[in-house]
Amino acid sequence: xxxxxxxxxxxxxxxxxxxxxxxxxxxxxxxxxxxxxxxxxxxxxxxxxxxxxxxxxxxxxxxxxxxxxxxxxxxxxxxxxxxxxxxxxxxxxxxxxxxxxxxxxxxxxxxxxxxxxxxxxxxxxxxxxxxxxxxxxxxxxxxxxxxxxxxxxxxxxxxxxxxxxxxxxxxxxxxxxxxxxxxxxxxxxxxxxxxxxxxxxxxxxxxxxxxxxxxxxxxxxxxxxxxxxxxxxxxxxxxxxxxxxxxxxxxxxxxxxxxxxxxxxxxxxxxxxxxxxxxxxxxxxxxxxxxxxxxxxxxxxxxxxxxxxxxxxxxxxxxxxxxxxxxxxxxxxxxxxxxxxxxxxxxxxxxxxxxxxxxxxxxxxxxxxxxxxxxxxxxxxxxxxxxxxxxxxxxxxxxxxxxxxxxxxxxxxxxxxx
Numbered sequence: 001x002x003x004x005x006x007x008x009x010x011x012x013x014x015x016x017x018x019x020x021x022x023x024x025x026x027x028x029x030x031x032x033x034x035x036x037x038x039x040x041x042x043x044x045x046x047x048x049x050x051x052x053x054x055x056x057x058x059x060x061x062x063x064x065x066x067x068x069x070x071x072x073x074x075x076x077x078x079x080x081x082x083x084x085x086x087x088x089x090x091x092x093x094x095x096x097x098x099x100x101x102x103x104x105x106x107x108x109x110x111x112x113x114x115x116x117x118x119x120x121x122x123x124x125x126x127x128x129x130x131x132x133x134x135x136x137x138x139x140x141x142x143x144x145x146x147x148x149x150x151x152x153x154x155x156x157x158x159x160x161x162x163x164x165x166x167x168x169x170x171x172x173x174x175x176x177x178x179x180x181x182x183x184x185x186x187x188x189x190x191x192x193x194x195x196x197x198x199x200x201x202x203x204x205x206x207x208x209x210x211x212x213x214x215x216x217x218x219x220x221x222x223x224x225x226x227x228x229x230x231x232x233x234x235x236x237x238x239x240x241x242x243x244x245x246x247x248x249x250x251x252x253x254x255x256x257x258x259x260x261x262x263x264x265x266x267x268x269x270x271x272x273x274x275x276x277x278x279x280x281x282x283x284x285x286x287x288x289x290x291x292x293x294x295x296x297x298x299x300x301x302x303x304x305x306x307x308x309x310x311x312x313x314x315x316x317x318x319x320x321x322x323x324x325x326x327x328x329x330x331x332x333x334x335x336x337x338x339x340x341x342x343x344x345x346x347x348x349x350x351x352x353x354x355x356x357x358x359x360x361x362x363x364x365x366x367x368x369x370x371x372x373x374x375x376x377x378x379x380x381x382x383x384x385x386x387x388x389x390x391x392x393x394x395x396x397x398x399x400x401x402x403x404x405x406x407x408x409x410x411x412x413x414x415x416x417x418x
Contacts, residue, residue, distance in 0.1 A: 028191045030275075034066040034107045036186045042087055044177035045152070051145035053152035053174045054137065056082040059348050060154070060178050062276050065090060065107040069098050071272075072235060078155040081114050084137065086144050117160045127159060134163030141169065152177060179352040183345055184373035190398060192275040193347075193375060194407065196233065197396065200271045200279035201410045203227035213261045213287050217241055217254045220265070233273035237349070240268035240392075243287065248383035248390035249337050262290045264299075266392040272349065280346050280377045281408035282394035284416070292416050299382050299391040300416035306330070306380040307393050310342060314378070314397065314404045318370045320353060324361040335359070337390065339381040346377045346396060374399040375407065391416075 041064050045053060055061050056079035058071045064085055074080050074095070081098075084091045092102050093114040102111045115133050116122075122129035141149055152174030153161055165171050185193065207223045221241040228236065239254040244263035246252045259265065268282040284300060286292045292300075309328040327342050338357060345351035355376070356365040370376075375398050383390020396408040 028195065028275075029188050030066065030192075031106060032188045033186070033192060033275075034105070036189060037063050037181070038065065038085075038090065038107050040181035040184065041085060041178060044181045045085075046087065048172075048177055049150055050152045050172060050174075050177060051149035052084060052086045052141050053177070054079075054082055054084055054154075054156070055174060055178070056155040059276070060174075061092070063178070063182055063348055065092060065102070066105055067092060067094075067102045067108065068234075068276065069095060069101050071276075077116070077118065077120070079114070079118075079160070080116050084140065084144075086141075089144055091140070118157060130157070130159040130163045133160060134167055138164060138167035138169060154178075182347045183352050184371060185347065185375055185398070186373070190375075193277045193398075196271070196273035196275060196277040196279045197281075197407055197409070199231040199233055199274050200228065200269055200281075201408070202231065203233075203271070204267070204269060204283065204410055207267070208283075208285055211259070211265060211285055211287055213259055213263075213289075215259050216256045217243055217246070217259065218256055220259065221254045221267075224267075224269070224271075228271055228273060231274065233271055233279075234276060235272050236270060237272055237278075238268065238270040240266075240270060240282075242266055245388060247284070247392070248387050249385075250339065250381045250383065250390060250392060259287050261287060262293070263287045264292075264296055264389045264391065266390065268392055268394065276348050278346050278349050279396070279408075280350065280394065281396050281410060282379070282392040283410060283412070284391045284393060285413060286415060292418075296389065296391075297416055297418065299389065300393075300413070302331070302334070303380040303382040303391040303393040304412060304417060306382070307378050307395055310378045310380075311395060311397060311404060311406075314343075314370060314376065314399060316370060316372045316399055316401060316403075320355055320365065320368045320370070321361065323355055323370065324358045324365060327355075327358055330357065333384050334382050336385040337381065337383045337387075339379045339392075341379055343376050343378045346375050350377075370399055372399050372401050376404075 058074035061083045081095045082093050091110045092108045099111045102108050117130045117133040119126045150170045154174040203224050206227045210223045241254045242252045243259045243265045247266045265285045271279045273279045306328040313326045342357050343355040378395050380393045397404040
């Protein structure tokens with residue numbers, strides 16, 4: 001395959017740093033952030049005897065290097081760009097024509113053109129392409145790490161993984177070391193998290209101000225998008241804005257449904273925002289013009305109680321099992337429609353760990369330790385099975401050495417708490 005550099009003669013690329021700007025990012029040392037994150041991945045690799053990882057999830061590539069390029073496209077077309085990371089070297093294989101996007105990053109030692117090993121790219125020659133891809137990568141890994149190396153993989157098609165294995169490499173899943181690395185944030189990294197949250201809160205403020213009967217769910221939801229993008233956020237990962245009867249059960253995609261008077265409107269932000277960090281909090285609003293009903297206020301108060309109880313029990317050193325045992329007891333009539341998690345990790349996306357409800361822990365849960373530096377989202381959904389409406393609330397917090405620090409500052413609704 002020809003190696004193209006369509007930008008070799010250009011001299012106007014010095015403004016690439018603008019890609020990683022945010023309205024609230026003054027004083028963030030992004031070099032320190034990138035170095036910390038890459039060191040975290042290497043530490044977790046070393047803990048597991050992994051000599052190299054090949055990362056093709058664009059979120060993980062961004063975590064490990066700070067580079068970004070068509071993040072949603074890259075998720076759908078893996079491996080269109082990928083990173084080979086060892087203890088000593090970081091080699092980014094970038095999408096054709098895009099090598100300039102990784103220029104100047106101290107976390108990238110070398111940029112090479114990617115060779116896309118997919119049926120779409122290779123057609124009937126896919127097996128040949130996979131073997132060639134695997135031979136190239138194996139030769140590089142043998143040179144950098146040695147023969148018989150243990151290599152962590154993610155998001156590769158089966159034929160590519162099998163071809164790599166045939167090259168004499170020991171393959172393991174890269175998700176564990178990367179997720180464990182991402183779980184602990186540095187103080188400088190937290191500045192990125194907070195910048196993303198402040199921008200998303202501005203966007204939610206615009207959305208709240210736009211609420212009125214007669215709008216569709218999607219028209220209202222578009223207000224969030226406009227503000228997120230205008231502030232250099234990336235994208236919204238889900239379509240979780242619903243009104244009225246579509247708030248129960250939860251997980252209904254935003255639709256052309258018209259918002260009626262005096263309905264609840266539930267939103268989960270799920271914004272991949274500034275610096276690529278996830279701003280994840282949930283709020284439920286009232287469309288007006290009347291006062292919320294007693295039933296609406298009861299749902300809201302219970303969700304508010306659940307979130308605040310569970311925030312109050314979080315503590316460094318607490319086991320996941322102990323958290324589940326101490327978490328808020330969901331009333332029986334709301335149990336069937338409960339949110340699937342009590343809390344979850346958050347960073348550049350939803351992350352490790354998952355903290356389960358007490359009743360779900362025996363089947364779904366796993367143990368671990370809540371540690372300082374973890375950022376968590378504490379969840380609540382309250383809606384009766386077959387009920388008219390439901391309420392979604394969620395707060396984002398940082399676990400500190402002594403407790404938790406609230407990160408999401410968007411206010412709750414006084415009229416629904418009255």
